[in-house]
Amino acid sequence: MNKNDRVMEIFLDECKEILSEIAPKLLNLEETPNDKHIINDIFRGIHTLKGNANSFGFTKLGGFVHYFEDLLSIYRKEGMVLEKNEADLFIRAFDIVENVFAYEEAGRNEYPQNYDKILNEIKVALAIELNPQEIIPVVDILEDISPYIKYEHNEKINIEELSDMLKKSGFNYEDKAIENQKIYNIVMNLDHDIYLRGYNHQIFFRLLKELGEILFSYYVIDENVPYLDDFNTEVSFVKQISLYLLSDADEMDIQDVFEFIAEEHEISITTITLNDIQNIMQKKETRPKELIHETKVIVENKSSPAVIPTEELFVKSTDKVKSTIRVESIKLDELFDSIGELVIAQSYISQNEQIHALNNNELNQYLDMLGKSTRLIQSKVMGLRMVAIKDTFLKMKRVVRDVSIKTGKEIELILSGEDTEVDKTMVDKLSEPLIHLLRNSVDHGIEPSAEQRVSAGKESIGNIWLSASHRGSSFVIEIRDDGRGIDTKIILQKALEKGIAKAGVYYTDDEIIDFLFLAGFSTASTITDISGRGVGLDAVKQSIEELRGKITVETEFGIGSIFRIILPLTLAIIDGLTVKVGDEVLIVPILSVVESFSPILSNIHHVKGRGEFINFRGEILPIVRLNQLLNLSQEIIPFEKSTLICIDHDRGRYVLQVSELTGRQQVVIKSLGLLSNNIKEISGVAILGTGHIALILNIEGIRDYLDSGANT
Amino acid sequence: MATLQKKTDKKKVNVSSAEKYLSFEINEEMYAIEILDVKEIIAMMKFTKVPKMPFFVKGVINLRGLVIPIIDIRLKFELQELAYNERTTIIIGIVDENLIGFIVDRTADVLNISQSEMAPPPKFGTAIDTGFLKYMAKTSNGVVMIVDLKKIFSEAELHNVIEIEKNKG
Numbered sequence: 001m002n003k004n005d006r007v008m009e010i011f012l013d014e015c016k017e018i019l020s021e022i023a024p025k026l027l028n029l030e031e032t033p034n035d036k037h038i039i040n041d042i043f044r045g046i047h048t049l050k051g052n053a054n055s056f057g058f059t060k061l062g063g064f065v066h067y068f069e070d071l072l073s074i075y076r077k078e079g080m081v082l083e084k085n086e087a088d089l090f091i092r093a094f095d096i097v098e099n100v101f102a103y104e105e106a107g108r109n110e111y112p113q114n115y116d117k118i119l120n121e122i123k124v125a126l127a128i129e130l131n132p133q134e135i136i137p138v139v140d141i142l143e144d145i146s147p148y149i150k151y152e153h154n155e156k157i158n159i160e161e162l163s164d165m166l167k168k169s170g171f172n173y174e175d176k177a178i179e180n181q182k183i184y185n186i187v188m189n190l191d192h193d194i195y196l197r198g199y200n201h202q203i204f205f206r207l208l209k210e211l212g213e214i215l216f217s218y219y220v221i222d223e224n225v226p227y228l229d230d231f232n233t234e235v236s237f238v239k240q241i242s243l244y245l246l247s248d249a250d251e252m253d254i255q256d257v258f259e260f261i262a263e264e265h266e267i268s269i270t271t272i273t274l275n276d277i278q279n280i281m282q283k284k285e286t287r288p289k290e291l292i293h294e295t296k297v298i299v300e301n302k303s304s305p306a307v308i309p310t311e312e313l314f315v316k317s318t319d320k321v322k323s324t325i326r327v328e329s330i331k332l333d334e335l336f337d338s339i340g341e342l343v344i345a346q347s348y349i350s351q352n353e354q355i356h357a358l359n360n361n362e363l364n365q366y367l368d369m370l371g372k373s374t375r376l377i378q379s380k381v382m383g384l385r386m387v388a389i390k391d392t393f394l395k396m397k398r399v400v401r402d403v404s405i406k407t408g409k410e411i412e413l414i415l416s417g418e419d420t421e422v423d424k425t426m427v428d429k430l431s432e433p434l435i436h437l438l439r440n441s442v443d444h445g446i447e448p449s450a451e452q453r454v455s456a457g458k459e460s461i462g463n464i465w466l467s468a469s470h471r472g473s474s475f476v477i478e479i480r481d482d483g484r485g486i487d488t489k490i491i492l493q494k495a496l497e498k499g500i501a502k503a504g505v506y507y508t509d510d511e512i513i514d515f516l517f518l519a520g521f522s523t524a525s526t527i528t529d530i531s532g533r534g535v536g537l538d539a540v541k542q543s544i545e546e547l548r549g550k551i552t553v554e555t556e557f558g559i560g561s562i563f564r565i566i567l568p569l570t571l572a573i574i575d576g577l578t579v580k581v582g583d584e585v586l587i588v589p590i591l592s593v594v595e596s597f598s599p600i601l602s603n604i605h606h607v608k609g610r611g612e613f614i615n616f617r618g619e620i621l622p623i624v625r626l627n628q629l630l631n632l633s634q635e636i637i638p639f640e641k642s643t644l645i646c647i648d649h650d651r652g653r654y655v656l657q658v659s660e661l662t663g664r665q666q667v668v669i670k671s672l673g674l675l676s677n678n679i680k681e682i683s684g685v686a687i688l689g690t691g692h693i694a695l696i697l698n699i700e701g702i703r704d705y706l707d708s709g710a711n712t
Numbered sequence: 713m714a715t716l717q718k719k720t721d722k723k724k725v726n727v728s729s730a731e732k733y734l735s736f737e738i739n740e741e742m743y744a745i746e747i748l749d750v751k752e753i754i755a756m757m758k759f760t761k762v763p764k765m766p767f768f769v770k771g772v773i774n775l776r777g778l779v780i781p782i783i784d785i786r787l788k789f790e791l792q793e794l795a796y797n798e799r800t801t802i803i804i805g806i807v808d809e810n811l812i813g814f815i816v817d818r819t820a821d822v823l824n825i826s827q828s829e830m831a832p833p834p835k836f837g838t839a840i841d842t843g844f845l846k847y848m849a850k851t852s853n854g855v856v857m858i859v860d861l862k863k864i865f866s867e868a869e870l871h872n873v874i875e876i877e878k879n880k881g
Contacts, residue, residue, distance in 0.1 A: 337777030584761065630763035670779050672762065672772070674810055679764045685772060685779055693760040693774050 007398045010391055011056050012105055014431060018045045018052075019098055026091050033082040040519075042090070043072040044539045048432050049097070051439065055402040058104040060111060061097070067122045068093050074126070089125060093118050183215070183272040184245045184254055194236050201241055207257045212247025332385055336668070339381045344691040346374040382668065385425075389468045389477075390418040392431045396466055399435050403442045410450065410461045411442055417468035422475050426567060429547055430477070433540040437479045437563050438464065440537070445483035445561055456558060458482060470591060471700060474549075477565040486555040488512040494521070513553050517541040568671075576667045576686065578694065579645070579658040581626045582633045585694040586658070587667055587686055592699040594646040594653065596661055599639050610709075614655055616646060622706055623655045629681060629705065630695070649703045656702075665689075669696060681705060733823045733849075735856055736803065736816040739791050742856045743816075744823060744849070749805050749861055753819055756800040773813060775804065782813035783865050789844070805861050812865050823856065825849045833857065 022045045029038045046069045053062035072090070075082050096119075099112035186208070188201055208214060220240035226232075247254070251271055258267045349355060350367055393415050404411035422430075446462035447453045454460050465480040488509050495501035495515040515521055519538040544551045549567035576587035577596075603615040604623070612623040623644065627633050637659055645656045667686030676684070680701035685693050733744035734753075759771040759782055768787035772779050782802055786794060794800075799818040804811055833845035847858040 340774075340777035632761065632763065672779065673781070674812075675762055675765060675769065675772070675781050679762065681764075682762070685760070687774050687777060687779070691774050692758065693772050693779060695760065695762065 006391070007395050008056065010395045010431075011052060011398075014395075015049060015052055015101060017428070018049050019101065021045055022094060023098075026087075026094055029082070029090065030087045033087045036076065036078070039072060039075050039082070043069065043076055046072060046097075047539070048435065051435060053104075054406075055399050055435075057402075058101075060115075061100045061104050064093075064100055064115065064119055065097060067119060067126065068097065071122050071126055086125065089118075089121055093122055181212070181246055181248045184212075184247060184251070185270040185272060186243050186245060186254070187268045187270075188241045189267070190236050190238050190240060192235050192237075195234050201238070204257060205243075208243070208245055208247075208254075211249045211253060211257070212245050215244040215246050217241060217243035332381075335381055336385070339378050340687055343374055343378055343689060344687075346370055347689050382666075385423055386421045387424050387427050388419050388421050389427060389430075392427055392434065393418045393466060393468070395431060396434055396438055400438050400442060400464060403439050404462075407442060407448075409442060409446050409448070411446060412461050412463050413438075414463060414465045415467070416465070420468040420470060420475070422468075422567075426475070426547055429543055430565075433543045433551075433565065434466075434477070434479070436537070436540045437565075438466070441479055441481040441483065441561070441563075445481040445485075447484055470589065471566075474700070475567045477567075478562055479564075480560065480562040482560040485557040485559055485561050486513060486516075486553070487557055491515055513555065516553070517551070575664070576696065577645070577664050578662045578688070579643075579656075580660050580662055581630070581658050582635065582637070584630075584632050585662065585688065585692060586626065586630075587694050587696040588645060588647070588656065589696070589699060590664065592647050592649065594648050596643055596645045599642070599644050601639055604639060614644065616653075616655065619653065621646065621653050621655045623657055624702055624706065625657045626697075627657075629702070647699055647702075649699060651703055651707065654703065654706055656697075667694075667696070731825060733825050733856070733858065734803065735820040735823050735853075736801070737818050737820060738785055738789065738816055740817075742820065742854060743859050744825070744856045745803070745805065745859050745861055747822060749807070751804040751806055751811060754802050754804065754813075755798075756796045756802060756815065770815065773802070775811070775813075778811065780804065780811050780813050782815055784815045785864065786815070786817070788864055807861050807865055812861075814861070814864070821853075823849075823851060823853070825851060825856070825858075830858070 022042050025038050025042050025045075029035065029042065032038065046065055050062055050065040050069055053059075053065060068090075071093075074080060075086070092114075096112060096115055100115065103110065103112055188204065190201065194200075205214065205217075218241070219238055220242070222237040222239050225237050245254070251269060254269055258269075350371055355363070355367070397413055397415070400411055400413040441464050442462070446464070447456070447458075450460035453462065463482045465478065467478045467480075469476050492501060492507060492512050492515075495512070496503055498521065500515055500518055500521065501507060501512075517537045517540075521538070541551055544565055544567070547567050549565060552564045552566065553561060554564070555561035575590040577590050577593055579586050579588055597616075599614060605613050605615070605620075607613060612625075613620050614623055625637065627635065627637060637657065639657070642657050642659055643661055645658060645661075647654050647656060665688075667688070669684040669686060671684050672679070672682065676682075681698055682695045683698035683701070684696050686696055688694050732747040734747050734750050735742050735744040737743070754775070757773055759773045761771040762769065762781075765771075768783050768785075770782050770784050772781050774780075784793070786792070794817065796815070801816055801819045802813040803816060803819065804813050806812075829849045829851060830847040831850070833848050844859055844863045845857050846860045849856045849858060
């Protein structure tokens with residue numbers, strides 16, 4: 001599988017997920033049509049789908065979804081009342097979306113059935129909502145009689161179609177009562193002026209009914225039926241009526257009905273005997289293929305390139321079916337906990353002295369085996385939940401590439417920290433907001449032209465950095481661009497226009513930037529299929545908040561912006577350094593550790609009122625005595641009996657004092673749950689192989705503690 | 713932190729007038745909690761101290777992979793701390809879908825107590841704060857005080873305590 005296929009696969013998976021999320025919501029919407037939350041959710045899903053589809057060249061999907069989104073966006077507004085039939089249109093439109101998607105996925109270059117019909121309905125609905133006076137929904141009228149309407153007619157009688165219709169209506173051609181009867185196909189061609197000439201086809205229907213039974217009739221309607229305002233009741237827009245009459249009357253009697261029609265082209269009568277039908281039907285049953293003759297399929301709308309047999313409509317792409325099972329994450333959590341127990345039990349057995357005393361080779365072999373498989377299971381199960389952010393980042397590369405082509409801006413996306421692991425559920429929910437943010441960066445952040453960049457003293461190619469890292473108890477994703485930055489003046493002006501901000505009130509830059517994250521705020525002057533509408537940032541904020549994270553913006557006008565997503569590590573594996581402080585075991589995230597060393601006492605200085613410091617290779621670093629920080633014991637651990645660990649941090653390095661280092665191991669971070677709000681210095685706990693719970697230090701929190709000046 | 717997804721709906725089932733209570737002893741007095749609020753009973757085990765907690769939160773234990781906070785009811789009741797011994801028990805209780813361990817001197821029998829045996833808790837004359845009590849029941853075994861677990865340890869309660877401690881500091 002090459003990289004593009006992989007990206008494509010991720011994209012497809014995400015589309016499927018969006019589709020599967022929208023489907024039940026649409027049904028909810030039908031029940032509570034005016035729940036704006038549901039409409040907003042559907043809208044966001046469709047919006048993302050649109051962006052995705054266009055980024056990946058699924059133009060048929062993108063095209064359709066574009067209008068669907070427009071329609072949805074109308075109903076997002078407060079005060080717009082959604083009618084039941086409109087909710088129904090949403091559902092039918094969604095069916096098309098699913099089918100188009102399936103076609104696109106299968107690489108079939110054709111449109112599914114009803115694509116144009118529904119698209120037309122959407123356009124009509126849009127037109128009504130935008131200009132209620134002007135347009136009458138023609139489609140609604142057409143729909144009820146649509147099975148009987150054609151825009152074209154076959155000159156030849158379609159016996160096969162006829163026999164099918166007969167069969168469906170329960171017509172039994174072997175019935176003795178109709179043995180002598182014939183079927184007449186009567187085709188009336190109607191000119192525009194027939195009403196003026198007193199030619200009313202309703203009269204013929206009545207007369208023909210006296211002669212026999214009208215089995216069915218087809219109406220061929222003019223393609224250019226005008227809207228109601230322009231409709232002329234004296235002009236016939238029915239071009240042709242074709243009906244099938246079952247009668248024992250002679251052809252002459254039938255012709256008599258139409259005797260006062262002068263022009264010959266206006267009427268044609270063809271007789272079909274029951275024998276003909278019988279023959280045809282029998283042949284059809286034995287040799288079905290050859291009899292599909294001249295069945296030019298008539299489509300409701302000409303612009304559809306082809307009609308697909310219905311059974312194929314439900315065939316989604318069958319090739320390359322990757323079998324996956326969706327499992328509730330709570331089940332994984334339970335599995336996780338059970339494995340923990342297994343590991344503990346295993347380590348207990350393997351360390352049991354009585355068992356060792358048996359000195360049984362076979363037993364020891366099995367114990368080794370148990371140990372190996374336990375570790376294997378443990379790592380597999382751990383791997384189930386944790387995935388590197390790499391796949392998501394790769395997808396972003398593609399997104400940025402396509403958006404940059406679309407906007408004509410040359411962009412380079414620089415990835416870092418792709419191997420940072422994060423909970424799978426988080427990865428799933430991150431790609432939507434990331435796409436939004438990256439599109440924003442390309443569309444709004446980077447200057448519209450290379451000239452502008454060069455004149456601002458930047459290189460002509462726009463740069464966007466996307467990075468991931470574990471920082472303290474957080475997982476951080478940064479999207480940085482070297483574009484224009486955010487002009488707070490423009491934002492404030494917009495906010496005032498929209499009534500979000502109040503005139504005369506002073507807002508700080510941060511407050512102004514916060515306006516960006518409000519629903520419905522958009523500064524883009526044109527709505528594009530890349531970004532705009534203001535749906536992006538409020539959706540981003542919502543998704544991030546759902547993950548209990550936060551998003552911050554740093555921007556400097558003319559220099560660039562940084563969007564920073566900070567997420568908690570609800571469940572993540574870190575590489576930990578296990579240390580002992582007194583009797584307690586603690587875990588220091590190894591990523592933050594610069595080095596550990598035994599202190600040289602002469603390098604340690606006590607500064608009155610400011611705590612202890614150490615001269616570490618020329619740098620003066622504060623020392624944190626962990627047992628005091630964490631109230632582990634009253635005992636003061638002397639420096640000569642301790643190890644110091646130098647910790648790296650953005651806001652300055654510092655040194656932790658511990659009793660000893662005991663090892664290094666990968667641990668799963670577990671939240672302290674109810675207790676977690678109270679201790680900023682601890683990011684969580686981990687269960688060690690012994691079953692003992694160890695606290696994991698929060699490097700960030702300890703830095704905050706130092707900065708607060710409390711370490712005296 | 714472990715949460716329980718489904719167990720709580722069971723609470724609503726009120727089959728008979730006499731309900732089952734798990735009784736336990738603290739400072740030689742009998743207390744009880746509704747048995748449906750009890751997940752399991754374990755012997756006192758090694759725990760990990762968590763810093764900056766209210767004094768009655770002893771720390772966390774590892775219950776088969778679940779990290780569960782434990783609190784010492786004696787301390788919460790403002791009684792003298794007692795060294796843990798072989799009779800010390802942790803009752804794993806369910807409070808607002810959270811699992812919490814309650815350390816008690818020892819656990820006793822499961823009692824059937826009917827509504828008619830219940831009386832409101834006395835306003836005074838008990839060794840502990842009556843705010844933690846739901847009812848007082850007179851049984852054949854003597855007086856049993858029915859404890860409201862939520863009052864002893866709920867999330868809100870915990871944060872209240874922490875706020876108070878912060879203000880003190």
